[in-house]
Amino acid sequence: FALHSASVRVMPSGRAQGFALALGATFFWSLAGLLIRLIGEATSWHIILYRSLGATAMVGSVLAIAHRDRAAETIRSAGWPAVAAGACSTASSVFFILALGRVTVANATFMGGITPFLAAIGAQAFLGERVRRRAWGAMGLAAIGVTLMLGGGLALGQLSGNLLALCSAVAFAGHALFLRVNRQSDMLPAVLYAGLLGALAGLAALALAGASPHVPFRDLLLGLAMGAVQLGGGLVLYTRASRHLPAAELQLV
Numbered sequence: 544f545a546l547h548s549a550s551v552r553v554m555p556s557g558r559a560q561g562f563a564l565a566l567g568a569t570f571f572w573s574l575a576g577l578l579i580r581l582i583g584e585a586t587s588w589h590i591i592l593y594r595s596l597g598a599t600a601m602v603g604s605v606l607a608i609a610h611r612d613r614a615a616e617t618i619r620s621a622g623w624p625a626v627a628a629g630a631c632s633t634a635s636s637v638f639f640i641l642a643l644g645r646v647t648v649a650n651a652t653f654m655g656g657i658t659p660f661l662a663a664i665g666a667q668a669f670l671g672e673r674v675r676r677r678a679w680g681a682m683g684l685a686a687i688g689v690t691l692m693l694g695g696g697l698a699l700g701q702l703s704g705n706l707l708a709l710c711s712a713v714a715f716a717g718h719a720l721f722l723r724v725n726r727q728s729d730m731l732p733a734v735l736y737a738g739l740l741g742a743l744a745g746l747a748a749l750a751l752a753g754a755s756p757h758v759p760f761r762d763l764l765l766g767l768a769m770g771a772v773q774l775g776g777g778l779v780l781y782t783r784a785s786r787h788l789p790a791a792e793l794q795l796v
Contacts, residue, residue, distance in 0.1 A: 658716045715794075
């Protein structure tokens with residue numbers, strides 16, 4: 544089974560642009576732990592709900608401004624890979640937020656070290672993207688680090704949090720692969736789908752728990768700001784970077 548069989552060649556200028564965009568995305572995402580620690584009463588599912596709404600509003604505005612009357616056509620052109628990428632992004636975000644409630648920020652973030660390895664395997668198997676030897680070496684070191692960290696987590700009784708963080712890494716690898724499937728199109732709609740699906744997941748979880756969606760105004764603002772800047776901004780830059788970098792290198796930044 545192959546999602547895309549053509550091998551990928553990336554021009555040097557495009558590679559540099561891709562790395563710059565991916566670094567920008569990494570910076571935005573690195574703010575997650577700090578911002579979550581500032582929230583007072585909101586639960587993980589409240590954060591997921593309002594962060595997703597903030598991301599939806601932000602990327603919806605970007606699409607409307609960038610494409611104007613062609614926004615609907617852009618969404619259609621992105622096709623099913625954008626829906627799949629959005630679903631993977633939502634799953635990754637949900638697992639990561641839930642993991643932060645059980646393990647330290649360092650543990651949850653460092654578990655992402657396995658993501659490039661998974662993306663490389665998937666890219667080579669399904670997209671026909673060749674992975675450089677240096678990239679395999681870097682991913683091997685990351686995998687060793689993850690193994691050592693997971694062993695420490697098990698000893699400290701943090702198995703559930705580490706597993707959630709691992710699920711987040713797996714889902715995010717899938718996100719990168721689906722973005723690359725239709726890289727010739729503008730894949731920003733994937734961010735829109737991620738926001739919508741995340742909001743639905745948050746609402747459903749709160750409803751099942753019998754919890755109110757209401758939170759203190761400060762927490763509400765923080766959640767929306769996280770979505771518009773930390774999550775949405777990072778996803779927009781990452782989505783743009785996916786047009787220039789193979790999936791494995793996209794995850795190594």
